[in-house]
Amino acid sequence: MNLPVLVGLMVVKITLVLVVFLTTIAYVVLMERKVLGFIQLRYGPNRVGPWGLLQPLADMIKLLFKEEFTPPHANKTLFELAPMIVAITAFLPLAAIPFADRILPDSLTIYGYQVDLTVAALNRGVVADVNIGLLYIFAISSLAVYGAVIGGWASNNKYSLLGGLRLCAQMVSYEVALGLSVIGVLMVAGSLSLVTIVEAQKSMWFIVYQPLGFLLYLCAAFAECARTPFDLIECENELVAGYQTEYSSMKWGLLMLGEYGHMIIASALAVTLFLGGWQGPFLPPIVWFLIKTFALIFLFIWVRGTYPRFRFDQLMYFGWKVLIPLALLNILLTGVVMMYL
Amino acid sequence: MEVLFLILAAVALISGVLVVIQVNPVRSALYLILNFFTVAGIYLLAHAEFIAAIQVIVYAGAIMVLFLFVIMLLNLRHPEEGGEKQHLAQKLSGAALAGVTALLVIYTCTRINLGPAKENVPGFGSAEAVARSLFTDYLLPFEVTSVLLLVALIGAVILAWARLD
Structure with missing residues (x-):
C-alpha cells in the first residue's frame, strides 16, 4: 500500500502550512509596528535589514536568548503550561480553514507509485475538511481563555490575576455574540463545513446577504482577540500588562505568537464566512485568500491605531445589551427572509 | 480504536477521582476540564462528532471558564492554610451517602446485560x-x-x- 507516502505527504502539507503561518505571524507583528508608526507619524522599525524587514528575526533571537525568569511562589507547572495553551489554541483552528481550492491533481505518480490524492483531502487547499469545521474552530478558540486565566493565576501576581479574570468575563460574554453572529451564514449555506461554505459563495459573497452578521462578527472577533478597543486585559495604565506581566523570554514570545495567531485566524475565518474565501477572478485562489485576510488584519491594526479603549462596564454593556440582541434579530430576519422569499 | 478507548477511559476515571480528592479548588477544576476532554474524545470514537464539539464548547469552553472565574474571584487565599474543619457528622453522612450510591451502582450493573451495540445508522452523530x-x-x-x-x-x-x- 502507499500509506507511508500518504502520511509523508500529509506531514509535509501540515508542516508547510504551519511554517507559513508562523512566518505570517512574525511579519504581522512587523506590519503592526510599521502601520502604527505611519499612523503616529513615526518611522517604525527600520534598522535591521532593508526597511526593517529582518526585524522579526532579530526579535526572535533576542527573545530566545533572554533570561528565563519564574517568579517565586508561582505555580511552576501551570506557569509553564499557560503559554503552551495560548499558542496551541491559536495554531489548531488553522487546520479547518480552506486557503485554496485544488492545489494538486487527483492522483500523482511518486517514485513509481500511483498515489490517490483525494484521500484525506490531500489535493485540496485545506488541511482537514471536517464536516463540523466551524464548530471545531469555535471549540478550540473557546479554550484559548484558559491560557490567560491559568497564566494569570499561576503567576501569583495581583495584576496578572485581574487581567486573567477580566479576560474570562470578556471571552464568555463575547463568545455568545460570536456564535450567534455566524448562524445567519450557516442558515444561508446550510452546512457547518467551511469548504462547503466557501463553495456556496461562488456567485455572491455572504457579506451581501449578512451585512449585520458581518459587523457583529467583527465586533465580537475584536473582543475575542482582546484587541483595541477591547484590550482591557492588558490595559497598561491599570494592570501593567495583564496576565503577561510575569512572563519573560520565549514564554512571553509564545503568548505573543498566540495573540497574533488568534488575530490572523479571526481574519481568515471572517474571509471564509463572509468574503468568499479563496474565490475571486484572475488571480490564483491562494493569492485572493491572502489579500482578503491581510486587508482584515490591516483593519485590526488601523482600529488599534485610531480608537480609544472601552471602560469595562461599557464593554459588558455593549456585549450583552447591544451585540447579543442584534445577533438574535439578525437570525430572526434571516429566517423570515429565507422562508418568504 | 479499542486501545484509544481504554486510554481515554482510564484518563477520564483517574482525572475524575483527582477532581474529588484535590484540596485546591483550582486544581480540581483543571482536572475536571481534562475529564471533559477525554469524554469528548470517547464521543469522537463513537462517531458523534457534533456532540463531541458541543461537549468541548459548552462544558470545557463556557461552563468551566465560569467555574474557574468564580473560584478565582472568591478564593484568592491559599486553601492549604486550613479552612473550616469538618465535623464528624459531616464525614459520617458523606461516607454513608457514598456507600449507598456505590451499592446502587453495583446493583444496577449486575442487572443490565451489555450486548453488542446496534449498528449506527448512516449520518449518525452529525x-x-x-x-x-x-x-x-x-x-x-x-x-x-x-x-x-x-x-x-x-x-x-x-x-x-x-x-x-
Whole structure:
C-alpha cells in the first residue's frame, strides 16, 4: 500500500502550512509596528535589514536568548503550561480553514507509485475538511481563555490575576455574540463545513446577504482577540500588562505568537464566512485568500491605531445589551427572509 | 480504536477521582476540564462528532471558564492554610451517602446485560441527525428545557435586581 507516502505527504502539507503561518505571524507583528508608526507619524522599525524587514528575526533571537525568569511562589507547572495553551489554541483552528481550492491533481505518480490524492483531502487547499469545521474552530478558540486565566493565576501576581479574570468575563460574554453572529451564514449555506461554505459563495459573497452578521462578527472577533478597543486585559495604565506581566523570554514570545495567531485566524475565518474565501477572478485562489485576510488584519491594526479603549462596564454593556440582541434579530430576519422569499 | 478507548477511559476515571480528592479548588477544576476532554474524545470514537464539539464548547469552553472565574474571584487565599474543619457528622453522612450510591451502582450493573451495540445508522452523530431528532421525536423535551433555561435566566435577573435596590 502507499500509506507511508500518504502520511509523508500529509506531514509535509501540515508542516508547510504551519511554517507559513508562523512566518505570517512574525511579519504581522512587523506590519503592526510599521502601520502604527505611519499612523503616529513615526518611522517604525527600520534598522535591521532593508526597511526593517529582518526585524522579526532579530526579535526572535533576542527573545530566545533572554533570561528565563519564574517568579517565586508561582505555580511552576501551570506557569509553564499557560503559554503552551495560548499558542496551541491559536495554531489548531488553522487546520479547518480552506486557503485554496485544488492545489494538486487527483492522483500523482511518486517514485513509481500511483498515489490517490483525494484521500484525506490531500489535493485540496485545506488541511482537514471536517464536516463540523466551524464548530471545531469555535471549540478550540473557546479554550484559548484558559491560557490567560491559568497564566494569570499561576503567576501569583495581583495584576496578572485581574487581567486573567477580566479576560474570562470578556471571552464568555463575547463568545455568545460570536456564535450567534455566524448562524445567519450557516442558515444561508446550510452546512457547518467551511469548504462547503466557501463553495456556496461562488456567485455572491455572504457579506451581501449578512451585512449585520458581518459587523457583529467583527465586533465580537475584536473582543475575542482582546484587541483595541477591547484590550482591557492588558490595559497598561491599570494592570501593567495583564496576565503577561510575569512572563519573560520565549514564554512571553509564545503568548505573543498566540495573540497574533488568534488575530490572523479571526481574519481568515471572517474571509471564509463572509468574503468568499479563496474565490475571486484572475488571480490564483491562494493569492485572493491572502489579500482578503491581510486587508482584515490591516483593519485590526488601523482600529488599534485610531480608537480609544472601552471602560469595562461599557464593554459588558455593549456585549450583552447591544451585540447579543442584534445577533438574535439578525437570525430572526434571516429566517423570515429565507422562508418568504 | 479499542486501545484509544481504554486510554481515554482510564484518563477520564483517574482525572475524575483527582477532581474529588484535590484540596485546591483550582486544581480540581483543571482536572475536571481534562475529564471533559477525554469524554469528548470517547464521543469522537463513537462517531458523534457534533456532540463531541458541543461537549468541548459548552462544558470545557463556557461552563468551566465560569467555574474557574468564580473560584478565582472568591478564593484568592491559599486553601492549604486550613479552612473550616469538618465535623464528624459531616464525614459520617458523606461516607454513608457514598456507600449507598456505590451499592446502587453495583446493583444496577449486575442487572443490565451489555450486548453488542446496534449498528449506527448512516449520518449518525452529525449536526443534521441531531437537529432532526431534536425537532421531531424529542420536540417537547427540547422546548420544555428551553422554558427551564428561561426560568433560570429570569431568576438570575431578579436576584441581581434585588441586590441593586
